[in-house]
Amino acid sequence: MSGTVNRRTDRRPGSARMTDIAGPVVVFVMFIGLWYLVSEVLLPSHKRFLLPAPHTVVREGFLVWRQGDRRGLQPILVSLWDSSKVALTGLCITIVFGILLALLMSTRRWIEKATWPYLVAVQSAPVLALTPLIRALIDGSTTQRVLVVVLISVFPVVSNTLFGLLSADRGQHDLFTLHGAKRLTRLLKLQLPSALPSIFVGLRSAAGLSVIGAVVGDFYFRGAGVVGIGAQIDVYRQRLWGSELIASIILASALGLTVFLVFGWLSRKVIGRWHEPERGQ
């Protein structure tokens, strides 16, 4: 018997690589140009300290190591490291809790129906509204901030994992039924592997949200002597230190982007050999 292998021939690797690099470079140049336009031309001169030009941000926010107790790159990095620990701790808890909850919801329809309203409520409730309750119930700013991370990032993990678990092909389910597979066997050999692409979509969304959660948590829950990047941003806002403020925002965004890219890389490592991602995934 003979056969042919399916090969993708719709893209020339060389040309694809050129556009993949050129596109982001062009958008970056346009972004910097727009930034200069706003800070140097459109803003009236007495307001320009609020949005310093890019080269000023680089000079004062990134090239000064430390000046006083708050200014310079070093205090920003210390705050960022503190927020990173909170974000990653919260993300780990989110992943374990979210996947276990989705597994439980997939077993019985009534559990799924009973749980959804609370998940949607957690997803849509503003953290500000929950602040007094969290303060009253939980001691310690780190624990409080980790809880905010979990509350903000858990929804995409649960919803995507559940969707993946329930979306296994009917014909594949029939195969397992024909051969008398038990529930656990079906879960481990069919539903979980089949759900992996969806789970990774959820993990990447949660990764970005975990950084947002950590920064938001920093704003509302501050411990003595420990300052997250969100709290640092608030201090810079109050003192009108525009360069440090923007440098902090850029580094917080870079943290979110890094966590997102790590999960993208992990996804390609785990499922890349057999899963063809849709555009946008």
Place this chain on the structure above:
Amino acid sequence: MTDPLLVFDRLGVTFADGTETLRGIDLSVTQGEFVAVVGPSGCGKSTLLRVASGLQHATDGNVSAPRDSTGYVFQDPTLLPWRTVRANVRLFAELHGMETAECDARVDAALATVGLSEWAHHYPRQLSGGMRMRASLARSLVLRPSLFMFDEPFGAVDEMTRERLNDELQALFAEQGFAGLFVTHSVSEAVFLATRVIVMSARPGRIVADIPVSFPHPRGHDLRYTPEFASVAAEVSSALRQGAP
């Protein structure tokens, strides 16, 4: 004559919404018989296989089938995309708790039988449609079933591949002598593969003709172009028209 492996006794199926799909089906398949079932769309051909395999319950009559020794090949190859070809072919053996050494030997033999030994470590998305169907067939071959059921397995491949897969399946049947129940829309395919062709009416599906096909096995590719083949195909087509709505 040997005892039949598969028996439908006055089988009837009515779905929960009241749709009567099958009515009064009496049919038996013995070892060494390859029975093809043809009929109009929606006449219950696939339902017949689902009842025989236990995926669907009969509402009337009885079914007797060797559930532990049945191979089932779907219209879609239903390979698990995260498993290599070899791991897919191992799947049923794993589900049945087969001992590892025995399992490995049978997987190697099944891959060799369908000509996929060289592709064992590829993933399904790297294979052509015909190769995926072969992998699906090999997966069932591992269990060495006495009864094989096929639900329009070659409906989604191109005509040339379909003919080649028919040749290969027919050679496999001639070599292994299992009992086969094969659902198809193609009269030519049914006559080429089968020792009997069952023709069903429009819904509710009933058997309107049971036509023997006496060409000896193994059958050559050129059988399709002989006057005798055309004559049997014409008889099946005529019965199909009589059973049409």
